[in-house]
Structure formats: structure tokens, C-alpha cells
Amino acid sequence: MIHVDNLTKFYDHFCAVDRISLDIHKGEILGLLGPNGAGKTTTLKMLTGYFRPSSGTIEIEDLNIDDHPLEIKQMIGYLPESSPFYKDLLVYDYLNYVAKIRSIPPRERQPRVKDLSELCGLGHVMHKSIGELSKGLNQRVGLAHAMMRDPEILILDEPTQGLDPNQIMEIRNIIRKIGEEKTVIFSTHILSEAEATCDRIVIINRGRIVADGKTEILKQSAGQPSITINLTLANAAFDDVRKVLKPIEGIEAIESVHPQPDETGHDGSKTDARLFLRLTCRSDADRREAIYQQIKATDWILLEFSQQAQTLETIFHDLTRQANKEN
Amino acid sequence: MRQFSHVMEKELKDYFVTPIAYIVITIFLIVTGWFFFSTFFLYNQANLRSFFTLLPLIFSFVVPAIAMRLFAEELSRGSYELLRTMPLTFSDIILGKFLAGLLMTAALLVPTIAYPISIAFLGQLDWGPVVGGYFGALLLGGAFTAIGLFSSAITHNQIVAFIVGAAICFTLTLISKMLYFFPESVLDILQYLGADFHFSNISKGIIDSRDLIYFFSVIVVALYGTYLVLLQKK
Structure with a gap:
């Protein structure tokens, strides 16, 4: 479904992502794991089409990301690292706006926004402006934003960052639920999280893949002597x-x-x-x-x-x- | 291609759910109202000439103030990333934001329609220059909005965006009034560059294709410049 070939990204002379190749299949929950500054976020941003790779190709459903940016953006739901939203808008207005941009027909907008608010537990804050929300609620708004059009691919950058343990459990459950049908790629530096949620784990360090495999197999094989x-x-x-x-x-x-x-x-x-x-x-x-x-x-x-x-x-x-x- | 209207709608909403719109409109009305009416009764002429003479100068500060947040705010907050990862093209984003800024500028002008209406009661008002003036004001507002949008795209900082935008607009406004500083050979070019020069033509009620072409080319060049700047941000 997603085919990444020799993806490389330079920031000036600093190589943030170094020749990463990946094949991600439909319905996989993939955890991108690595220490801070390993290149997780950069990789995800390239997958969403926000950053342009220095070299290498990304193909999603056989569409090259350079040639078909709009089609690919329609397929992807993305939650950025710090959920940066328009602080002055009401949650409801914001979700409505996203629904419009995601070309959800006018009649379905209302029900869709309502469904999402229930799924993400936003029902009681729909009338508040986003700037007033706590970090956790912000993250949920981000999740609702990402899932607006029921995307085939969900890319989440550190989705549980800054949440309390209960919220983390909730978000994990949501991810797992979505992952039953959709492809989910998320980054984290919390190992237990990847272990609890992912089918497959890719560990990157200094921009390179150092391990890639099913969670179980990784645990057995990459063992100590x-x-x-x-x-x-x-x-x-x-x-x-x-x-x-x-x-x-x-x-x-x-x-x-x-x-x-x-x-x-x-x-x-x-x-x-x-x-x-x-x-x-x-x-x-x-x-x-x-x-x-x-x-x-x-x-x-x-x-x-x-x-x-x-x-x-x-x-x-x-x-x-x-x-x-x-x- | 209807996507840009959603961006525009959201940007307009942003102006009006925050105090920005109301503050800018109030300041604009106080400043124009003061300058206009303080001399109006002295001249004792039923026209809007002094209002339209001052407009380019006032616009060169007010319009960049309206436009400064359009990109700079998104860039500093990071929401630009969300915008770019949604199914929107550059032209949707630029056009949506430009039109929002232009409509906001138009909203500034709406209350000033009270001036010609009240003047029409006082004397014989020639509506030709008034209509021309408002039409020209929209073109001028469009050109300055595009410049403001461009300066907003080059920086994360709204203050910097405002200063750069205001400096460009101010230069374009004043350049045709500073001609005596320059050698004769460049006078025609400099005069043609002056926004004030073209605006004063239109506000006299003369619609000339050269003036229209000027304003449209400023808009196109500034919006294209914005596009090039955004293209660099990958």
C-alpha cells in the first residue's frame, strides 16, 4: 500500500533521514520507534507530503507523491506532533471547517462531526474555543481532525504525548480500533506503547532503520547472546x-x-x-x-x-x- | 476548485470572532473621519476628494495590518502544516487568504458609505467620482492585500510582516510624490509604479485601462511571489 524507497532528507548538511526503504501493507499498525532526533517526525512529514524528500520516492497506492499530491492528501489523515490549531475557533467550527475542506457533502457534515466528537470524547467541549482546551483535549481534536474523512492511512506523530494514563489507554484503543481496517503509522519513543499497540515495529536511529519486524519476532530474534x-x-x-x-x-x-x-x-x-x-x-x-x-x-x-x-x-x-x- | 472558498470563509470568520476586525475598522473610521471632516466644512465643497486623497496613505498602514496574520500566524503556530497536509493546493490557500483579506478591506469601506450619503443631503454630490473612488479603493485594497500577504508569507513574525508590508505599500504610495528627487530619465517609470498616481486617476472617475492593468499586475506579481515563497518552505 505504501512503498518507500531510499528516502533521504537533508537539512542543509545534516542528514536527518538516511536511505529509508519501507513497505507498509494495508491494515498494518506500524510503530516508528526511535530516540529523540532519530528522524521519526521528518519521515512522517515526508509521508504526508509536507516535506519534500531530498531524494528517494514515496508511492501510496501506486501514486507517486510528487505527481498526485492531492489524491494522496485525500487518503491520509495526519496528526502533527504538537497539534497546532487555530486557537480562536470553536472546536465545532474547526471540525466543520475540516469537514468542508475534506469535501464531506453538506448533509453528512453534521452527523460526521457528531460521530467524531463521540469517538474522541469531545462532546462536552464542542462549544469551547480550542485555545481553552487542555493538552489532552487538544490531542483529541487533532485525532478528530485526522480521522475526519475516514482516511485509508492514518499518520500520527507521538499521539499520546502529554496525555494522562487514562487518556493514553483511550487513544491506544482508538488506534487499535482503527487499525483493524486502516493503515496506521505512528511514531513514539515510548517502547511499551509500541509494544502494546503495534503489529510491526520499525526502529530508527540517526535516520537509519536499525530493526524492522513484527513485534513478536523482534522480541525473540534481536536478542542478546x-x-x-x-x-x-x-x-x-x-x-x-x-x-x-x-x-x-x-x-x-x-x-x-x-x-x-x-x-x-x-x-x-x-x-x-x-x-x-x-x-x-x-x-x-x-x-x-x-x-x-x-x-x-x-x-x-x-x-x-x-x-x-x-x-x-x-x-x-x-x-x-x-x-x-x-x- | 471550490476549496478556496472554505479557506476564505475560515479566514473571514477568524477576523470577526477575534477583536481584530472591530479594532481595525474602528481605528480606520476614526482616522479617516477625523481627517475628512476636520477640513470638510472649511472647503465647503460637496465631494469626497479629500477622503480619497488620504485613502492610499491610510491604506498603506491599515491593509498590511489586516494581512499580516494571514500566513505569519500559521507559520509561527505550526498550523501551516495542517493546512498543507489537507487536500488543498497552493492556489486554494493563497487565493482563499487573499480574498479574505480583500473582503475584510472592503468591510472597512462599507461604513464610510455614510459619508457620501450624508454629503448628498448637504449639497449637489457628483456620484461619478464617488463610485470611481470606491472602485479604485477596492483595487488599491487588493494590491495592498496581495503585498501584505506576500510579506506575511516570508516571516513567522507578524510584526515583521506588518513592517515589511507597510514599507512596500508606503513606498508605492509616496513614490509618485517624490519625483523631484529623481533624474528625469526614470520619472515616467517611477510615476507608473506609484499606486497613488493610478488611484487618483480612478478616483476622479476616469477608468483607464492602464490603471486597471497596474493594479491587476501588482496583485498578480505579489500573489505569484507568495507562491514562490511558500514553495521554498518544503
Whole structure:
């Protein structure tokens, strides 16, 4: 649906976006992730046709953005980063104006504006001027603006920025709802948000794509070389444990970790007997079964056994740091 | 191509939902009313000549003040981005804003129609120059609005936009009155450049194609300049 080829953008001599190529399919929710200044906003602005790429092409539904700007703008709904609106207009007037420009026939304008105000929770502020609204409400006006003509493609630049947790949940739900049928592209630097909402994540750093894939696959593949397993045992001594577990193939290190002071529990005596361990395994295979079998053969009491989940956080951190080192 | 009318409508609404329109109209009426009527009874002539003589000078400040926000405000606020990502062409945007500015300028002139009407009661008023004067005022307003629009597009700052716009309009107004500073060889050209010169022709009730061409070419050049400036903002 969207085909981006070697997209590059220079600001004078500074290269903000460096040869990005992307294919985005219909119905995908794509999260554009990256640290500040990575080129997210620039990329989105080029997709909307607001910025002209220094080189490279953008095709949407086989239409080149240079040759068919109007058709493409009809297809796209866009929420810019800071939702800059006409502060003096009433919300209702503003949405009506957008409806007119989006060529919604006069008869359908009223119902459409009403639907959107319900969807975005603007019903009670329709008669207020936009300048009076809070940041969160402003963002919702922006969302209503973007969704006015039920666009095929929704581009949202940091849609949840400056919102409170409840509003973030709402916006995420709206995005997911729209994403069932439409293509949604949004940028964020909040990882949990991308993880919660996206089908696919593209991580960019310094204008380049450093990772691109389904959220699940990214989490599995772009992993670290080792996996960490946390164990809590009772009725066991560290030396014994080491003797028993060390022979298991693939376990590289066994450390005893002192519990956090606040984890000592109310009766300190009991926790003394507990042993907190951290095992470091190679990530080429799952060792959990072997470990469990070994522990079962002893008379230790297994209190906790967990594999540290590979979070996007760590992937993101690794990828962006790696790239920065290379440069 | 009906898109520009939506832009125009919104811009006009902006003028009238904020105090701008009312303040500008009031100031305009006080200034013109004062200058016009303070000498009107001394001359004891039933015409609007002194009103139309002053108009270019007053317009060269008032019209850029009306036009200064048209682009500069959007650029500084960032809403220009929204405008450009909606299905609008450059000509929709420029034409819509230009016409809004022109209509606002026309709205300034509407209350002044009370002058000729009241004068008509006092003496024998020749309506020819009055109609010509208002027609010329619209052309002049159009030219100055286009210049104001251009200066508004080159900056984020409304004050700068106003100063640049007013400076250009003021120069065009005064240039035909400063001719004795210049060598003889350029006199014709400079006189032709003067907005005041062409306006005074029309406000005498003489509609000459040269004057019309002048005003239309100023409008076209300024609007095209605006387009070129906006094209650079990618």
C-alpha cells in the first residue's frame, strides 16, 4: 500500500533521514520507534507530503507523491506532533471547517462531526474555543481532525504525548480500533506503547532503520547472546547448587544474588534460609527443562523459577547504542 | 476548485470572532473621519476628494495590518502544516487568504458609505467620482492585500510582516510624490509604479485601462511571489 524507497532528507548538511526503504501493507499498525532526533517526525512529514524528500520516492497506492499530491492528501489523515490549531475557533467550527475542506457533502457534515466528537470524547467541549482546551483535549481534536474523512492511512506523530494514563489507554484503543481496517503509522519513543499497540515495529536511529519486524519476532530474534534465569531456593546451600547445576550444558555462570532489603519479608529468620540465584545461559537453546530435572532430584524447595523476559526496552537500547558506537 | 472558498470563509470568520476586525475598522473610521471632516466644512465643497486623497496613505498602514496574520500566524503556530497536509493546493490557500483579506478591506469601506450619503443631503454630490473612488479603493485594497500577504508569507513574525508590508505599500504610495528627487530619465517609470498616481486617476472617475492593468499586475506579481515563497518552505 505504501512503498518507500531510499528516502533521504537533508537539512542543509545534516542528514536527518538516511536511505529509508519501507513497505507498509494495508491494515498494518506500524510503530516508528526511535530516540529523540532519530528522524521519526521528518519521515512522517515526508509521508504526508509536507516535506519534500531530498531524494528517494514515496508511492501510496501506486501514486507517486510528487505527481498526485492531492489524491494522496485525500487518503491520509495526519496528526502533527504538537497539534497546532487555530486557537480562536470553536472546536465545532474547526471540525466543520475540516469537514468542508475534506469535501464531506453538506448533509453528512453534521452527523460526521457528531460521530467524531463521540469517538474522541469531545462532546462536552464542542462549544469551547480550542485555545481553552487542555493538552489532552487538544490531542483529541487533532485525532478528530485526522480521522475526519475516514482516511485509508492514518499518520500520527507521538499521539499520546502529554496525555494522562487514562487518556493514553483511550487513544491506544482508538488506534487499535482503527487499525483493524486502516493503515496506521505512528511514531513514539515510548517502547511499551509500541509494544502494546503495534503489529510491526520499525526502529530508527540517526535516520537509519536499525530493526524492522513484527513485534513478536523482534522480541525473540534481536536478542542478546545470553538468557538470564532467576531462581529462588530454600533448604539449599550455594555450593551444592553449583555442583548440581554447573554440569548442565550451556550454563555459563551461577551467581548468588542478595535479596533486596525490602524483600526480606516480615520474619527475617525464614528468608535467611532462602537462596537467590541468577543463572546465565547461552541463548541457543532452552535449558529450563534440564535445570528443573536437576532440581527435582534434590530435596531443595523451589520457590521461584523465572526466565527474564527479553523486553523491547533492552532490544531498543542495544540497537541504538550499537549504532551509535559504530559511527 | 471550490476549496478556496472554505479557506476564505475560515479566514473571514477568524477576523470577526477575534477583536481584530472591530479594532481595525474602528481605528480606520476614526482616522479617516477625523481627517475628512476636520477640513470638510472649511472647503465647503460637496465631494469626497479629500477622503480619497488620504485613502492610499491610510491604506498603506491599515491593509498590511489586516494581512499580516494571514500566513505569519500559521507559520509561527505550526498550523501551516495542517493546512498543507489537507487536500488543498497552493492556489486554494493563497487565493482563499487573499480574498479574505480583500473582503475584510472592503468591510472597512462599507461604513464610510455614510459619508457620501450624508454629503448628498448637504449639497449637489457628483456620484461619478464617488463610485470611481470606491472602485479604485477596492483595487488599491487588493494590491495592498496581495503585498501584505506576500510579506506575511516570508516571516513567522507578524510584526515583521506588518513592517515589511507597510514599507512596500508606503513606498508605492509616496513614490509618485517624490519625483523631484529623481533624474528625469526614470520619472515616467517611477510615476507608473506609484499606486497613488493610478488611484487618483480612478478616483476622479476616469477608468483607464492602464490603471486597471497596474493594479491587476501588482496583485498578480505579489500573489505569484507568495507562491514562490511558500514553495521554498518544503
